[in-house]
Amino acid sequence: MKILGKLEKVELREVWKNESSDFTPWLANEENISILGETIGIEMEVEAREKEVGPFKADILCKNTLDNSWILIENQLEKTDHTHLGQILTYAAGLNAVTIIWIAKKFTEEHRATIDWLNEKTENQINFFGIEIELFKIENSPVAPMFNLVSKPNNWHKSISQAAREMEITNLTETKILQKEYWEQLEQFLRLNSKIIKPTKPLPQHWTNFAIGKSYFTNCAIINSRDKKIAVHLSITGDKSKENYKTLLSSKQNIEKETNLKLIWEELPDAIESRIKVELENIDPSNKENWNKMIEWHKNCLEEFDKLFRERIKNI
Template identity: 55%
Template sequence: MKIGKLEKVDIRQLWIGEASDFTPWLAKKENMELLGDEIGIELEVVQQEKNVGSFRADILCRSTIDNHNILIENQLEKTDHTHLGQILTYAAGLDAVTIIWIAKKFTEEHRAAIDWLNKITDDKFNFFGIEIEVYRIGDSLPAPFFQIVSKPNDWSKAVKATTQSQELTETKALNLEYWQAMKQYLEDKGTLLKQQKPLPQHWTNFALGKTDIYMAAVASVRDGFIRVELNINTTNAKEQFRILQSKYEELAAVEIGDKIFWNELPDRKVSLVSLEKSVNVADKSNWPEQHQWLLENLEKFDKFFRPKIKNL
């Protein structure tokens, strides 16, 4: 078998200018998916060249999991102090934001600076340092590659955020450990599902490709169940829920399970579709089986509902 040689390509051969070439390329849906796959967040572009004070961030996105702001700053050269100052300005000018700094090369000083920012800030802020590289094999088309050089420590941030205001209760500590274990389980299984960072709460969200429509896994220590949910939390949630139910309720029972439950929740903004299983959430020895059940049904929900909500 012949094996090709991986050849590194100068990124300036693909993108001459940051604002004129790279930013519009990155803002395309298929390229945002590449970046989102690398950092584990589904990204939905809101605006290019977003004003933040007297500066302009290259791309403003939202996370489809929890709708929080994500700002992307691009640099087709080695990192410098000017861009570091800009990302600090963006962080100061926005509430609850994730900053992604993409550059050709990160110096050790700037990588250490991103590590430090993740260490000293609470869970409202997340900083990613990502190097962009391009490769080809022989005469193949050049392929971009996003390499993370610095990222948030989800576990320590979740604990820090909670303990700043109060000590973790026994149940909250168990919730945090449960979702951390599930995240590791999903990583080991290699699923394409994108989970929010583990937090000390009884649910965790998963992206479904559209802002304000997402999946959730729920684990109730008190009531003894785990549940998979489709949450519709848009401004016209009730109308969208009825459309889905009228068209797909019978098919969902066949493809997902006959115990699937459709709940419009008329007194609340959100409507949901769910599937539930009775378990002992506190039994850690049973967690792999619970996580397997959640994974299987989250993937069923994703496969069934993603193409249908895309056209809502």
């Protein structure tokens, strides 16, 4: 019989004596913020520590790399308290389109219920996560962190209520309905068949975006019924879009040696965006008989773009 090690719990204060000088810098490290991101399903990068928001300072300020929205992280090495609850409400009131992550050693029942209530009552653009952190080791192994999600946005409820509001405002055209249905099928396929690409919420539009690990860089899947083609773009935006595009362009020869895809490089000098793309032509997205082929192609190209560009843009 194979002998297994015994999992031992380690007190947080044995590793981090102080929240601001020990735990916050540890969490702000790229590798550790990535572990937190995997727990809640959001890719994010750290923008600042001790960021002023009203009368308080948020522990860590991040950007959601998919849509460039703000993520604020408040942490404590003890059980949750009313002081920190007041602070996260201040953050929510002081920012637009924000995600609030509250990390603590232990969530009391009343604070867990409060986060659940906030997610139920707030609009879709504000999301609250409650996370408990624990530390473990096996005999003399290094101590390992575990983030436990205890409260999260009720996406099903919010998406249903948002969809209802959208339908009250406007009637979706047949094309929009078809687009949403295609992205829904792509989302399901990616969940079952890709370990690399994280699906996003399907919307009635001709594109859908995927995170690639850095703000102002986004992978986009495109369907174009008018021109009968589909595409995948690496979209580069922001104030430094042209500079960042040229940095990638300087490695064009090496990038193209690593792939069989026929890449199209577009600086778009008169636009805010630059992009690198690949297209599949002579295929009609309005014909559902083409969808299996399209979905497979989108998956393969999105994974290939992730492999080609993730590490490169991370180092820009």
